[in-house]
Amino acid sequence: MTATAAPFRAKRVLPGFTLSLGTTLLYLVLIVLIPIAALILKGAEIGPAAFWAIVSSERAVAAFRITLTAAAIATAFNAAYGLLMAWVLVRHDFPGKRILDALMDVPFALPTAVAGLSLTALFSANGWFGQVLHPAGIPVVYTIWGIALAMAFTSIPFVVRTVQPVLEDLDPSLEQAAETLGATPWQVFTRVVFPAILPAWLAGCTTAFARSLGEFGAIVFIAGNLPFETEIAALLAYIRLEEYDYNGAAAIALVLLGFALVLLIVSNILQSWAARHREATR
Template identity: 60%
Template sequence: MSLFSRSSSRGILPGFGLTLGVTLLYFVVIVALPLVAMLYKSANLGFADFWTIVTSERALATYRITVSTAALATLLNAMFGMLLAWVLVRYEFPGRRLLDAIVDLPFALPTAVAGLALVTVFSANGWFGRYLEPLGIKVAYAPLGIALAMMFTSIPFVIRTVQPVLEDLASDVEEAARSLGASNWQIFTRVIWPAILPAFIAGCSLSFARSLGEFGAIVFISGNLPFETEVMSLLVFIRLDEYDYPAAAALATVMLVTAFLMLVITNSIQSWHLRYAERN
């Protein structure tokens, strides 16, 4: 009996050939073909035209705005997402299950609705905006508003990657460290943090990637001002609206390459951390 047949005989789903075929068909139709079509459209431009489009003054401004606001959103997500995951795992309090369910709300809520809600709250006459703007803190139609929109849609990635690892940590290891005289800070930095670091890096990376491609929540709160609050995804949409498909494909290719390189770097860091942990 072959390896494939032995493996499939223990499975619940149909055999290896059928499951692999369905998986590959899904991957090709849903993922590979659109990406190949986009790359083919970009390749038809030629290097000179491609370089002119992706290095135009307006495109460079969108890169700067998108990356800077995504980095700020990821930094905030790293702090607050980690704290919220810790609270949900380590403490029991009234409304804990409701808060845990609300964490997934950005996944279910249309991002355009989130953008409208943020505008309502942070506009000049909004609930918070009316108090912030006299202090010189402009949120709506400003880079800060873009960062908040990105944070709203991407914070679940940090929480949902760190939370299961915290839940699986054995309490006896912490108790052993405490019995040896370790302080709470030493237990966190030397016992807990090394265990959750790979998941934390993965969550932050997914949060950053999600922020780079965000569109619906940003389009309402950013104001869409070229060179000031225009993000990369919006510029791609504008080029599509102008029927300039090659330019849209070129800009989208830059986003794709950026996301791919970020994931490669993240996986490399995680692999290094795992090898380091095994050696020590």
């Protein structure tokens, strides 16, 4: 250990610091950081002009637009559904509640390819839901709605699991006070409950959106993957790889990486706001 680290070492009682930190750093560097660096280096190698030409090409712009639109639809659904589920699971008792709660983790445990396969078959013309929706003129499969559906399914847990603990911490006496003062249930929710859970809810929505932008496995089954119509950005990057157009794949991947990192920062800011908010309203 170097001299600069000595002051830290002096206070250290527990053994294994060098070994555990060394293992951690080695793993992170080899498995996570060097591969990401390879992508960034590739991006630098392409050069700004060629990079811009790739990501502003008509097909790439269409893919980004489709990805963002579908992710926005999926997030809007989960913003409402996740809030409903969190509310019902925390604030009400009813038979089967534990099962309903456990079901919220299914989209994390179920492989995305399996989810994609099942949703595609369910909503195709002869599936359980498709039989009803197709004659009604609502084709889900091979449309942007199918993409949004797959994204929504795979990102279900984010909003529920972020809002749930905050709602649990919220003192019910605040709501009771509001009720006593004559507030309607809707007023209690919008004036008392919602402001308290807002930061956590927004953080959950941000992570759900980020997850939707990166989703691939579930979507390739349901999307039909038609350029300009149902081709998402991650798939376009994949197609470029299969064409041995590594520059094209790297440029699109870098844009997605940029989105992911920005959303990670936003989500971290929201979560720390949520944590402070939670302390304050406790």
